[in-house]
Amino acid sequence: MDSIALRLETEIYLLVLSSRLSPSRKPHATQLRLSGGKEEVNYKEGYPPPVSPQQVKDKKVSISFCSGTCPVLISFHSLPKHALLSVGLWLSATSPSEAAPLKRAAVIPENDAFYTPPAGYESAALGTVLKTRPVPNSLAAFSLLPQNIAAAWQILYRTSDSSGNAQATVTTVIEPHNANASRVLSYQVAEDSAWEACAPSYVLQKGSSLSGVATQAELLVMDAALSRGWYVVTPDYEGPNASFTAGLQAGHATLDSIRAVLASTNVTGIKANADVALWGYSGGALASGWAAELQPSYAPELRIIGAALGGTPVDLNATLNAVNKGPFVGLVPAGILGLASQYPDLAAYVDSVLIPSKKANFYKAKSQCLAADIIQFLGQDFNSYVNTTNFLNSPIATKVLTENHMGKFVPKIPLHMYHAINDEIVPFAPAKALYSQYCSQGASIQFVADELSEHVILLITGAADAILWLQDRFNGVTAATGCSNRTTATSALDPGALPVFGELLFNDLGALVGLPIGPLSIT
Numbered sequence: 229m230d231s232i233a234l235r236l237e238t239e240i241y242l243l244v245l246s247s248r249l250s251p252s253r254k255p256h257a258t259q260l261r262l263s264g265g266k267e268e269v270n271y272k273e274g275y276p277p278p279v280s281p282q283q284v285k286d287k288k289v290s291i292s293f294c295s296g297t298c299p300v301l302i303s304f305h306s307l308p309k310h311a312l313l314s315v316g317l318w319l320s321a322t323s324p325s326e327a328a329p330l331k332r333a334a335v336i337p338e339n340d341a342f343y344t345p346p347a348g349y350e351s352a353a354l355g356t357v358l359k360t361r362p363v364p365n366s367l368a369a370f371s372l373l374p375q376n377i378a379a380a381w382q383i384l385y386r387t388s389d390s391s392g393n394a395q396a397t398v399t400t401v402i403e404p405h406n407a408n409a410s411r412v413l414s415y416q417v418a419e420d421s422a423w424e425a426c427a428p429s430y431v432l433q434k435g436s437s438l439s440g441v442a443t444q445a446e447l448l449v450m451d452a453a454l455s456r457g458w459y460v461v462t463p464d465y466e467g468p469n470a471s472f473t474a475g476l477q478a479g480h481a482t483l484d485s486i487r488a489v490l491a492s493t494n495v496t497g498i499k500a501n502a503d504v505a506l507w508g509y510s511g512g513a514l515a516s517g518w519a520a521e522l523q524p525s526y527a528p529e530l531r532i533i534g535a536a537l538g539g540t541p542v543d544l545n546a547t548l549n550a551v552n553k554g555p556f557v558g559l560v561p562a563g564i565l566g567l568a569s570q571y572p573d574l575a576a577y578v579d580s581v582l583i584p585s586k587k588a589n590f591y592k593a594k595s596q597c598l599a600a601d602i603i604q605f606l607g608q609d610f611n612s613y614v615n616t617t618n619f620l621n622s623p624i625a626t627k628v629l630t631e632n633h634m635g636k637f638v639p640k641i642p643l644h645m646y647h648a649i650n651d652e653i654v655p656f657a658p659a660k661a662l663y664s665q666y667c668s669q670g671a672s673i674q675f676v677a678d679e680l681s682e683h684v685i686l687l688i689t690g691a692a693d694a695i696l697w698l699q700d701r702f703n704g705v706t707a708a709t710g711c712s713n714r715t716t717a718t719s720a721l722d723p724g725a726l727p728v729f730g731e732l733l734f735n736d737l738g739a740l741v742g743l744p745i746g747p748l749s750i751t
Contacts, residue, residue: 334365334433336425337398342384343468345396352386354480354527355487358396359384360495367402368434369740370444376744377454378403381496382429385488389467390476390570390631398429399463399485401496404454405746409499411458411702414486416465416508416515417446419598422472422565426597427464439597446512448736449687452695453507455735457747458702459498461489465515470594472511472566473544475632479518482506483527490530505698506535509687510654513540520639534701536644536694539651539683542634543658545620550655553609558601559653560610561593567628577624581614589613635662638669642707644697646676646690646719653683667711675713676722689720692728 337343345358352358363380381401389395417428420442425431431440432447450460463485465478490500508516520535541547544567548560568575582590590613593601611617619625643666647659656677663675674697681689701707716722720729739745 334430334436337427337430337464337468338424342382343396343398345384345386349386349396350394354386354388355484355491356386357383357488357491358386360492363400363433365433365435367400367432367447368444369447370441371431371434371436371438373740374434374742375447375451375739376405376742378405378407378746379496381492383485383488383492383495385484387467387481387484389469389471389480390474395467395481397464397467397481397485398427399461399488400429400432401489401492401498402450402454402460402462403496404457404459405744406457406749407459407497407746408457409459409497410502411456412461412486412489412498412502412504413453413458413698414461414463414482414489414504414506414516414519415446415450415453416478416482416506416512416519417443417462418509418511419443419464419466419470420472420511420559420562421466421597421601422470422562422569422594423596424464424466424468424470426470427466428462429464431597432462437597439599442598446509448739449509449691451735451739451745452691452732453698454745455731455747456695456699459489459496459502461485463515466566469569470566471569473514473541473563473632474567474570475514475518475634476522477570478515479522480526482515482519483523483530486530486532487527501531503533503702504530505533505701506537507694507698508536509538509690510541510683513537514634517542517634517639520641520643521634521637524640525637532641534642534644534698534707535639536646536698538646538690538694539654539686540634540645540647540659540662541654542662543655544632545629546655546658547653548610548620551653552611553607554652555606556602556653557608557610558593558598558603558605561590561605561613562598562601565591565593567632571628573624574628577622581616581619583613583615586613635665638666638671640671642701643671643673644676644694645673646678646686646693648678648681648683648686649715650679650681651683651686663711663713671711672707672709673711673713674708675711676719677713677715678717678719679715680718686719689718691732692725693719693722695728695732696724 342359342361349358360381360383363382366374367380368374383399383401384396385399387395387397419426426440428443430436431443453460463481465481466472467477467481471477486504489498490502492498493500506516506519516535517537517540523530523532548563551557551559564578568578592604645663647656649656663673666673676693678686719725
């Protein structure tokens with residue numbers, strides 16, 4: 229089965245699963261059509277009945293749905309492969325208020341007092357633990373399937389925003405069965421949204437909205453680390469204002485999360501001198517990369533053993549232009565509004581150039597997650613929302629985008645960077661240029677260029693290499709000094725990758741059916 233067919237099966241399965249999780253929701257879909265060979269099946273006016281992934285293989289699939297009075301037809305066989313993701317997410321693209329009520333629905337951050345810091349917290353040191361609690365609801369894949377872990381906690385801690393102002397945000401600490409208290413992986417998810425209810429501390433809980441399905445899916449990547457006995461920490465690095473794409477904010481919050489976690493021994497059992505590694509893909513690589521750059525100056529006392537960065541958005545201007553008019557153009561309003569939450573001058577400028585009749589639609593990105601953004605802005609031209617033809621290159625936008633361009637500092641920790649040559653969301657060239665820049669300044673990096681994957685696929689195909697590289701760091705294997713780069717047809721076939729993929733698949737299937745997550749014994 230080729231990667232497109234596999235992707236097709238996966239996305240349709242998620243679509244059907246989403247519809248069955250919230251049976252009282254009014255359907256956006258009016259028709260699902262599967263056709264191929266002698267078989268043709270039409271599901272009209274409502275939710276599709278049970279459909280297995282096998283029924284979808286090698287068939288042409290189309291979904292029609294209507295927003296307002298204008299029907300839109302999405303056909304799998306007529307769209308480029310990277311558009312499949314948006315179809316797989318559309319049914320989940322609703323806010324918590326639209327979802328069917330659950331007995332113990334997770335509480336969104338703005339309605340949860342835990343997220344409010346105590347009076348006077350501003351005077352506390354960076355990384356200070358302000359509050360702790362067990363996660364209110366069990367962690368669950370796709371908001372439904374509880375993860376069988378030893379324990380999970382939330383920590384509210386002191387950090388700082390892009391300007392150095394005091395801020396408090398939350399990190400989630402996950403303990404697997406038979407955990408090794410000396411190994412901590414800080415995994416930064418690709419939140420990719422400008423709404424605080426898309427943060428991992430909320431969307432990873434059972435009973436949270438399926439609008440965070442993209443982040444919820446990354447729990448299965450975290451399971452790969454948990455199965456090795458590593459504690460996994462995932463911070464709300466965008467902060468309380470959901471400052472998506474703000475690099476300084478993300479780096480500060482990630483590093484202060486590590487400080488807080490290492491100070492949580494009496495709660496989590498993590499050793500104060502534990503080895504810590506970073507990992508993130510796409511938006512998560514932005515946070516991880518900025519943390520790696522800032523660590524020598526912002527948190528020099530932290531001993532971080534390495535970072536794995538995949539699909540790294542080095543140049544925000546390049547990324548925003550790359551996705552315009554395509555399936556992922558919803559990242560543009562989310563990214564701009566995320567930055568605007570950190571830069572008042574940019575916020576005022578954006579508001580001044582938005583076309584009045586389109587302003588409300590644009591600002592919806594402040595109250596919905598990635599899935600909804602993808603659907604709402606699908607294929608649109610961002611420039612049609614503003615009354616200027618040079619928005620991203622305006623003096624104010626240029627200043628902010630330049631400040632959030634990676635490469636201002638040099639990481640002192642070893643890096644494993646991987647990127648798809650044909651990445652249609654985060655361009656390859658800026659990442660390769662950053663690699664060269666880092667190397668010229670004395671960094672130690674292993675860079676892997678993947679020929680066949682695109683952005684979303686490499687999240688999966690690049691995971692095995694990342695795990696193996698991180699495992700070596702935790703095992704005390706010294707990373708090679710200096711830089712190396714190689715090109716591979718697909719990271720999935722790299723030496724050692726296939727057995728790890730088999731292990732990942734086994735562990736993820738086990739996690740989905742409730743088997744204990746963690747090694748058989750403490751390692």
